[in-house]
Amino acid sequence: MTSERDFIYLDHAAATPLDARVREAMAPYESELFFNPSSPYAPAVAVRRAYEQARADLAHAIGGKPAEVVITAGATESINLAFGSFAGHVVVPEIEHASVLACAAARDHTFVRVNKHGLVSPDDIAAAIRPDTELVSVGLANNEIGTVQPLRAISEVVRAERARRLRDGITIPIVLHTDASQGAGQVNTDTATLGVDLMTLNAAKIYGPKQVGLLWAHRDVRLKPRVLGGGQERGLRSGTENVAGTVGFARALTLAVADRKREVERLAGLRNALQRELCAAFPQAVVSGHKRHRLPGSLHIAFPGIDAERIVFKLEDVGVLVGTGAACAANKDTRSHVLTAIGMPPELADGSLRLTLGHLSTEENTARAARLIIEAVRGEYERMAR
Amino acid sequence: MGTTEETRNLLATARARWEAAAGRTPRVLVGMSGGVDSSVTAALLAEAGFAVTGAYMKNWILDVPGMRCPWADDLADAKRVAVRLDLDFRVYDFQDVYKRAVVDYLVAEYKAGRTPNPDIMCNQDVKFGIFLDAALDDGFDFVATGHYARSTVWETANALMAGAPAAEPTRLLKAADARKDQTFFLYRMQQRALARTLFPLGGLAKTDVRALAEDFGLANARKADSQGICFVGEAGIRDFLSLYVPPAPGAIVDEDTGDVVGYHDGAINFTIGQRKGLGIGGGARYYVCRKDMDANTVYVRDGEPSAHRAEGLVLEDPAWLEGGAPTGGACQVRTHHGEVLCDASLSVGEDALRIDFAHPHDAVAPGQSCVIYRGDECLGGGIVA
Numbered sequence: 001m002t003s004e005r006d007f008i009y010l011d012h013a014a015a016t017p018l019d020a021r022v023r024e025a026m027a028p029y030e031s032e033l034f035f036n037p038s039s040p041y042a043p044a045v046a047v048r049r050a051y052e053q054a055r056a057d058l059a060h061a062i063g064g065k066p067a068e069v070v071i072t073a074g075a076t077e078s079i080n081l082a083f084g085s086f087a088g089h090v091v092v093p094e095i096e097h098a099s100v101l102a103c104a105a106a107r108d109h110t111f112v113r114v115n116k117h118g119l120v121s122p123d124d125i126a127a128a129i130r131p132d133t134e135l136v137s138v139g140l141a142n143n144e145i146g147t148v149q150p151l152r153a154i155s156e157v158v159r160a161e162r163a164r165r166l167r168d169g170i171t172i173p174i175v176l177h178t179d180a181s182q183g184a185g186q187v188n189t190d191t192a193t194l195g196v197d198l199m200t201l202n203a204a205k206i207y208g209p210k211q212v213g214l215l216w217a218h219r220d221v222r223l224k225p226r227v228l229g230g231g232q233e234r235g236l237r238s239g240t241e242n243v244a245g246t247v248g249f250a251r252a253l254t255l256a257v258a259d260r261k262r263e264v265e266r267l268a269g270l271r272n273a274l275q276r277e278l279c280a281a282f283p284q285a286v287v288s289g290h291k292r293h294r295l296p297g298s299l300h301i302a303f304p305g306i307d308a309e310r311i312v313f314k315l316e317d318v319g320v321l322v323g324t325g326a327a328c329a330a331n332k333d334t335r336s337h338v339l340t341a342i343g344m345p346p347e348l349a350d351g352s353l354r355l356t357l358g359h360l361s362t363e364e365n366t367a368r369a370a371r372l373i374i375e376a377v378r379g380e381y382e383r384m385a386r
Numbered sequence: 387m388g389t390t391e392e393t394r395n396l397l398a399t400a401r402a403r404w405e406a407a408a409g410r411t412p413r414v415l416v417g418m419s420g421g422v423d424s425s426v427t428a429a430l431l432a433e434a435g436f437a438v439t440g441a442y443m444k445n446w447i448l449d450v451p452g453m454r455c456p457w458a459d460d461l462a463d464a465k466r467v468a469v470r471l472d473l474d475f476r477v478y479d480f481q482d483v484y485k486r487a488v489v490d491y492l493v494a495e496y497k498a499g500r501t502p503n504p505d506i507m508c509n510q511d512v513k514f515g516i517f518l519d520a521a522l523d524d525g526f527d528f529v530a531t532g533h534y535a536r537s538t539v540w541e542t543a544n545a546l547m548a549g550a551p552a553a554e555p556t557r558l559l560k561a562a563d564a565r566k567d568q569t570f571f572l573y574r575m576q577q578r579a580l581a582r583t584l585f586p587l588g589g590l591a592k593t594d595v596r597a598l599a600e601d602f603g604l605a606n607a608r609k610a611d612s613q614g615i616c617f618v619g620e621a622g623i624r625d626f627l628s629l630y631v632p633p634a635p636g637a638i639v640d641e642d643t644g645d646v647v648g649y650h651d652g653a654i655n656f657t658i659g660q661r662k663g664l665g666i667g668g669g670a671r672y673y674v675c676r677k678d679m680d681a682n683t684v685y686v687r688d689g690e691p692s693a694h695r696a697e698g699l700v701l702e703d704p705a706w707l708e709g710g711a712p713t714g715g716a717c718q719v720r721t722h723h724g725e726v727l728c729d730a731s732l733s734v735g736e737d738a739l740r741i742d743f744a745h746p747h748d749a750v751a752p753g754q755s756c757v758i759y760r761g762d763e764c765l766g767g768g769i770v771a
Contacts, residue, residue, distance in 0.1 A: 309462075313469040383472060 007319040008365045008372075012297060012358030013143050013182060014323055018248075019207035019359070025251040026209065029244035037241050038232075051243045054250035058214055061253045062199065063190040070215045070223065070236045071246050075181040075202035077227075078215035079103055079137075081237065082177045082198050085217075085224045088134035093120045093149075095338045096139050100179055104137070117290040118147035118342050126157045129174070133161075136176045140183035140194070144338040144354055145289035146298025148187055151178055155195025175221055181205050181213075185256030186264055186295045197221050201253065203245065207359060208252030212245035267357050268296035270366045274355065275299050277370040282377060286348060288339070297361070302344065302352035306380050311353060314376040320369050323354035390598060393589045397434035400540045404527075405435075413437045414584060415521040416530045417513060418475075420463030422599045422606050423532030423587060429602040430586045431530060432471050439526070440468035440475040443517055445484040445508070463606050470604065478520055480512055487511035493630045499679035500753025501657045505571050510705075514572075514579035521582075528584050533568045534561035535764075536588030542581055555708040556581040558764040563591040569764040570723040573757045574705040624655050636682035638666060641675050653682045658751035695746035698730075701739040701756055701768025708765070718759040719743075721750045721770070727759055739768050 009017075035044035037051050056066040072078045076099040083090065083103035092104045094111040095118055104111070110128040114120050120138055129136065136158050141148045158176040165172060175197035180189050185206045191199055198221060203212040217223050229238030256263075278301055279285050288300040303311075308324040315322055339349040353373070357366065404412045416428040418440045432438040442464045444457070461477065468475035488507050495502035513531060521529045528543075536559040555577050561567040575583070587595055599606065631654050638648035648666040650656065656664075661673040664686065672686035699721075706712065711734045718727035719741055729744035741756055750756065750770045757767035 309465065310469045310475075313466045317470065379472075383474070 007321055008369045009321050009360045010355045010357065010369055011321055011323040012360070013146075013205070013354065013356035015210075016205060016207045016358055017360065018209060019252060019255065021255060022208055022248045022252045026244040026248035029247055033243070037243060038230075047243055051241050051246055054243075054246045057250035057254055058201075058246075059216070061189075061250075061257045062201070062216055063192045064216045065219065067234070068216050068219055070217070070233050071242065071249075072213045072215055072237055073211045073242070074204065074213040075099065075179060075200050076213075077237075078200035078202075078213045079177075079179055081215050081223060081226055082137070082200065082217070083107070083135065084226045085222065086134040086173070086175070088132045088172065089130050090135040090137065091125060091128045091133055092137045093139070094341045095120075095142055095144075095147075096137065097143060097179055097181070100137055100139065101337070108132075114147075114341055116342050117293075118142050118145045118288070118338065119290055119293065120149050120154065122150060122153040122157045125154050126161075129157070129161050131170070132172060134173055134175070136174070138176070138178055140178045140180040140189070141187060141295050141298075142289070142338060143182045144336060145300045145342065146182075146295035146356075147290045148183065148293040148295060150293070151176075151194045151196060158197075159195070173221075175218075183295065184253065185260055186267070186297060188260075189257070191216060191218075203249035203252055206252045206256045209245045209248045212242060212249045214249070264296045267361070270357050270361050270363065271297055271299050271355075273363075274357075274366055274370050275301070277367075278373060281374040286344075286352075288342060288344065288352070295356075297357040299355040299357075300352060301355065302348045303377050303380075304348055304351055305384065306351035306377060308351050308353055310380055311373070311376050314379065315372060318372050318376070320372050322373070323356065324352065390590065390594050393430065393586065394434065396540075396589070397430060397436075397586060400543075401435045403540075404543060408527075411435065411437045412527045413439070413525060414528045414530050415439050415441050415476075415517075415524070415526040417441055417443060417517060417532075418464035418468065419443075419532070420460035420467075420606065421532065422604070423534075423595060424464070425467040425532075425604045425606055426595050426598045426602065427530055427532040427586050428467065428473060429471055429598065429604065431584070432473060433602075438471075438473050440464060440471075440473045441517070441521075442475070442477045443512065444477055444479045444481060445488075445512065467604050467606065471602070478517060480516055483516050484508070484512055487515070493627065495753050496627055496654045497631060497679070498753075499653065499677045501751040502753045503755050506574055506755055509571055510574035510576075514575045514583065518579050518582060528582050530584035530586060532587055533572060533585050534563055534566040534587055534590075534592075535559070535569045535572055535585045536561060536762075537580060537583070537585060539581065539584060558707045559588070559762045560759070560764065561585075561587075562589045565724070566592050568723065569759075570720060570725075570755070570757050573707065573755065573764055573767045575707060577707060577709045580707060627652075627654055634682050636684065638664065638672075638684045638686055640672075641685040641687045647672065647686065650684055653677045653679055653684050656684050659749060696743065696749045697746055698740060698742040699747075699750060699756055700771045701741060702737075702771045704739050704766060704768040706766035712758075712760070712765050716760075717741075717765070719756050719767075720759075721747070721754055721756050730758075732758060738771070 033047050035047045037048035055069050059066045059069045079099045080103055089108045090104050091110050091112060092100055093114055095114050112120060112124050112128050125136060138149050138154055155176050158174055162174050177198035178196045179200045181202035184201055197218045199216040201214050204210040223236050225236045227238050232238050232241055282303055284304050286302045312322060312324050335346060335349050414431050414436045416438055418424045418428055428438055428440050442461045465475050488504050491507050492502050492504045518529050538557045542556045558569055558580060560569055633651040636650055636653055637646045638650055640647050656674050658674055664672055666672050670688045672688055674684055675687045676685040714733045717730055717732045719730045720727055728747055730741050733740040752770050754770045755767055756770055758765045
């Protein structure tokens with residue numbers, strides 16, 4: 001087994017390493033500045049200020065106001081807080097992350113179909129909206145195939161319904177939430193540009209700490225707390241503040257937004273080269289996700305007839321870490337709902353790899369990964385031919 | 387004890403002989419659990435030139451809400467090893483049979499106040515029952531497992547391969563590593579299974595196997611041995627049974643005085659001879675000596691369970707590896723895996739067997755197995771009545 005230092009990491013959608021600059025920003029709050037931000041003495045007040053500054057930085061990075069940001073322990077909690085704030089019917093695409101699907105399934109809901117590229121149609125959203133629909137939730141980018149959704153157009157649909165209700169004297173609210181965990185740093189996450197009313201973000205996907213997230217909710221949206229206690233976060237999320245995590249999250253998001261244009265170009269270049277190499281070696285390979293509306297670091301590729309889990313094991317032996325779109329062999333019956341939704345046949349889904357590039361990707365190691373992946377897949381085709 | 391080199395030579399020679407007679411490479415389906423023993427089994431066979439396919443048996447899945455299926459990691463380990471060795475790999479789903487043959491049996495036996503051995507049933511009905519059948523259906527010549535046991539399979543295999551009935555039955559022999567010998571768990575194998583099963587590790591010591599795992603570059607070389615019942619684990623048996631049998635409070639009664647000395651949450655949770663977990667304070671050293679399942683009462687005695695000795699055992703439901711019952715007379719027995727063999731004498735009756743110990747033996751809980759040996763050979767055994 002290659003030592004961990006040498007591995008080539010192609011699973012940035014699953015987890016990202018903590019950025020050194022983020023670690024540095026967090027460090028003081030994990031040691032000398034340990035104070036409870038609610039304590040009255042001066043050093044604690046300084047910690048409180050740093051925490052609120054971090055909140056302001058987070059808000060600023062997404063074009064929101066500090067008072068609109070609730071810090072949570074990650075995207076799953078943010079999503080639960082968003083869904084828990086509405087009682088009525090919800091509309092979500094069927095390719096959403098498990099936490100969104102689970103929250104939706106626990107109430108009256110409509111799952112909206114996607115096309116073969118994983119794209120949600122605003123018209124389908126409009127058709128799914130009922131008079132009692134209160135929440136539409138559409139992920140900014142899909143975590144498996146990388147398709148980026150037309151949120152702006154979807155927000156127009158929600159806005160139109162809201163206007164219609166106002167006109168008709170109906171007071172049932174309707175809002176648009178987006179789980180933007182997977183898109184931050186690669187697509188625009190400005191809340192006004194996207195036209196959303198609520199947004200979930202996750203520090204762990206953008207080289208920040210794990211178990212830190214946020215829910216941004218436009219000031220007109222009333223949230224209902226799910227975690228009760230000491231009344232932190234304006235009573236919306238009790239529990240002593242995670243100061244170090246939040247400071248790190250703010251640094252990570254600020255960097256992600258600032259570096260986005262450059263990183264998008266870099267990642268797209270690497271991803272396109274990787275895709276070219278793999279498709280040249282295996283003309284039968286199938287690339288999923290929308291051709292243009294796709295995360296620049298994302299490559300979902302399926303090799304017909306291959307058992308992708310074997311490729312994962314072969315590649316880990318040569319120090320390449322990749323994700324797979326297929327379920328583990330343990331659970332053939334729980335094959336990826338995303339791949340099922342885009343109509344991928346099971347045999348193809350089982351042969352799919354999710355390759356996601358990021359900070360750790362370089363031209364050199366991506367080229368090397370391409371060679372090793374080709375070798376591994378070729379070896380499998382050869383074994384099967386024996 | 388045999389050396390690793392001897393094992394390698396034996397496998398290569400046997401494979402070559404079979405190949406020469408059959409005109410093709412023998413196909414072996416290796417039951418892989420993800421542990422080091424079955425991994426090395428597959429590696430040794432592949433190295434010796436057998437056409438090896440790895441197989442994971444997906445057995446009973448205990449659906450405990452919120453718990454990650456523990457077997458998923460084992461399956462991944464098994465598959466990882468197969469990929470490392472560049473072997474084909476299959477998953478066989480035996481959940482239904484396992485549930486019936488092992489889980490239901492286990493629960494029924496406990497309900498009846500007995501102490502069953504699910505590993506033995508798993509071997510009889512699953513590994514060397516439907517798994518073997520599936521292997522033969524799928525065109526394999528043999529199955530192999532990582533058990534520490536030996537057999538005379540190569541002496542009988544050639545006749546079998548030629549389609550002729552074997553001239554004599556395949557015999558099950560103790561492993562070279564006496565401490566690891568697992569024949570106790572195999573005594574209920576049917577002769578037809580024994581004639582088709584390879585135990586490549588039978589001549590090796592556990593330390594040899596771990597060294598081989600390192601040599602083969604197998605990731606699980608240092609993985610701990612699995613313990614206890616495959617699907618729940620030793621510690622989980624109470625929780626497991628509680629899913630099937632609701633807790634029922636009852637009394638713990640001193641067998642000698644008739645006094646109630648404590649209470650329990652279900653007689654099903656207690657085993658004859660058990661000393662720990664009785665929850666009785668006060669200085670007495672109680673052990674469970676008897677259970678009344680109908681009254682849900684556990685009887686205890688103060689003293690050493692070793693004082694509770696048995697001169698002999700009556701066995702039911704005998705199983706004989708060679709098919710028929712052996713002659714009575716001197717033999718050796720053990721009543722649990724790992725026990726040093728005890729001298730005894732065997733009497734074979736119409737329906738029941740009787741074992742008379744040469745020296746008094748600890749009492750054995752009903753439902754447990756008593757396995758009978760003569761010299762190196764494991765003859766079979768029965769279930770303590």
